[in-house]
Amino acid sequence: MPFLTPDAPPVDPAEFLTRPRQERIHVLATFWSEFGFGTPKMVHTIYILKLLVLSIGGGIAIATLTSDVGGMFEFGSWWDQPVIYQKIVLWTLFLELFGIGGTWGPLAAHFKPMTGGIAYWARPGTIRLPPWPKQVPLTSGDDRTAFDVLLYLATLGSFLYAIFAGSSTSIDGLGGIEMVDPVLMAVSAGLLALCGLRDKILFLAARGEQYVPILIISTLAGSVLTYTDFIIAAKVIIVIVWVGAAISKLTPLFELVIPPMVSNAPFVPKFLKRAHFRSIPDDLNPSRLAWFMAHVLGTLAEFGVPLVLLFSTNWTITLLAVGSMVAFHLFITQTFPLAVPLEWNIVFAYIAIFLFAGHFAGDGYGIGDFSEGWMLPALVAVLVFFPVLGNLRPDLVSFLPSMRQYSGNWASATWAFKPGAEAKLNQLKKPAKNQIDQLVEGMGYEPDVAEMTMQMTLAWRSMHAQGRGLFSVMQNYLGDEYETYSLREAEFCCNAIIGWNFGDGHLHDDQLIEAIQRRIGFEPGEFVVVWVESQPLHKKTQEYFVMDAALGIVERGTWLVADCVKTQPWLPDGPVPVEVTYRHPDHHPELAPSPRANA
Structure with missing residues (x-):
């Protein structure tokens, strides 16, 4: 039944995986152009129900039941009330930081289990990524501690407490208009900021850049702001x-x-x-x-x-x-x-x-x-x-x-593993296995079908400009071994390792790779990353680096965005031109540029 079964490319998976990689990308990108990921409609129905019941229905019910604005179904009495606006924002913050808002479920590579979020962030020993570990005291390190867990849970609790305990506060100076207690909004904003200093994942997962400004102006209502x-x-x-x-x-x-x-x-x-x-x-x-x-x-x-x-x-x-x-x-x-x-x-x-x-x-x-x-x-x-x-x-x-x-202007990456090396990621302390294992062991996929499913994400990336650059550099760097490595979309891998990703390559840059390497110790050549920064608004190029987990960054360079935009996802004319600005002299001594080239 179309509702229960996914659409799939009309190929035999085992035979398909023997074809050259760029030919596979062509086939899968063509399939995507008509069917997308091919996800069964049942999955979309789950998302719709989650949105209707948990976010919309749950948010309206909680906001109205804890406020003096009329019943849930008396829309005309509450839709323009500021306390409802504040509480819907708080409820959304809770859902996002809990891990059941954005980047939840199979469409975000959480196949089984479907929830990342709290399963990672309430667990000591998982990886955290502080934004400024050298500049901000008491934030260095990448192990999640008991303190981090308590801070995270306290932040979640502060959102709920502000909804319930601050529900009937009338703010002096606002003419008796019902709003959430400004002190509780300030506490929520402060705790989320502290979480973010210890682990940028949490601030971004809560969509702090969107909602914290609302919390801040709410703290000023009645005192500084009318x-x-x-x-x-x-x-x-x-x-x-x-x-x-x-x-x-x-x-x-x-x-x-x-x-x-x-x-x-x-x-x-x-x-x-x-x-x-x-x-x-x-x-x-x-x-x-x-x-x-x-x-x-x-x-x-x-x-x-x-x-x-x-x-x-x-x-x-x-x-x-x-x-x-x-x-x-x-x-x-x-x-x-x-x-x-x-x-x-x-x-x-x-x-x-x-x-x-x-x-x-x-x-x-x-x-x-x-x-x-x-x-x-x-x-x-x-x-x-x-x-x-x-x-x-x-x-x-x-x-x-x-x-x-x-x-479309994202920092992005492609990860490449020698045969068997990807399985080492399962040594990390994390509640979910690698996606390929989730599909095989958790979802019952045949290995070849699971591999082809994972390669669909590479095809999706190739349909965007930065993907064409990433695959070009990967081909150049791996050379004859390009066909032997397993390639993975880094955003999906990142989800299994840290529990969340919203397309932000800064969550799986060299900081995460170094954290992984300290825990696993890949051998040289086992785990190779090509990573690219977003395009600055005033430049025509994007900057990339190649990183071997065991050796560090071994190459840097740039490519012209225009070259990536005009070619096709499968690179029919070969890799796009790149300008190499640095190669590690010990890793590629015969190719290292002259000192003048680095000047």
Whole structure:
């Protein structure tokens, strides 16, 4: 039955795995263009039920039952109440940090078990990744301690406590408007920040860059900020998220995102999926329709409509703009992107309604109604700092605080293992085995079918520009051994090792590889990584490195993004050109560039 069984490429898996790797990528990328991952509709149904019951239903029930705003089904009495807005944000924070929000389940490579998150972060001895271990005292090391576990659980508890214990607080200075106690919001923000300093995984998993600003302005409500100021500040926060994401899409990389994303949408007709590619199977680059979807309905709309919402004092135009942003987030939701950020999209659709329809600028909630003029520019400066820095120096900032959500401009990596070496990763202290083992032992897949399933993720990566660069460098580096290694999509591997990943290569860069190596001790050549940084907004190149887990970084270089954009996923003309800027002299002495080349 199509509802229960996945779509699969029309090949014999055992025979298929004997073909050259680039031919396999061609076949699987062609399959993806029409069927996506091929996931059975039953899996999507599970996600929909989780979203409806746990996130939407659970969030509304908890928020209304713990507030004095009317019953759950009395929508007209609570939809525009600030306490509901705050509690839905707190509930979403809880779901995300618990590990049952985004990057949950099989679409995020959690096959069995389906939940990462708390299973890793409440377990001493698992890997943590501090963001600044040398600069911030008491954060060095990469072992999760009992203190880390207690801090994590306390943070989860603070979100729930703020929902329940702070449910009936009326804030002095806000005219009796019901809101969550600012002190409890401050405690939640502070604990999450401490978690993030000990382990950046937790801050990013909670989507702290999106929600912590809301917690902060909530702590200032009634003292520093009037209620009107609070609403206007909340509007500025969400608009900067939208506009920042739009600006990040002003690269050639974004256009390549749309076709494979639409192809993975389970309810989009096949003819429409095919229409996003130039000519299947010979040319899998974006069609004119994909260009229109990317740059008009995507970048232009995400940039222009939020600005209309922020400044419009026309009720009809405002309602149309609100409807547009709700439709925008619903469209992303129905595509089931691989990080599966369904909860985030639904919450942002609700926030658009609450802020801009519930607090219309023409009724005294416009930018010009902010009481302290100097504070608004200061707020904007703080909010845009990381997006600006992250787009100019992506090596310093995760792509999430950089507001590059699904822009196609990601730090990424491909991992390569000698035969048998991948199994060593199961020596790590983690509740889940490698994905290939989850499929074989947990899901009952035949080994060849499991391997072909894992290679589908390589095909997906190849349909994006950075994948073509990664495979080019891997071919150059491994040479004749390229066909003998097992290649893996690093984002999926990362999920099994640290319990979460949202497409951020900074979670599986040299910091994680060194942590793995200290625990396992791979031999030279057993575990090879090609890793690439995001493209800076002002440059035409991306910087990569090659790392042997046992030897460290052995090569650095760059490639032109344009070269990756114009070729095909399977690299029919061979690897894209790269400029090598460094080779380890002890590892490749005959190829090491001259000192002048390194200058």
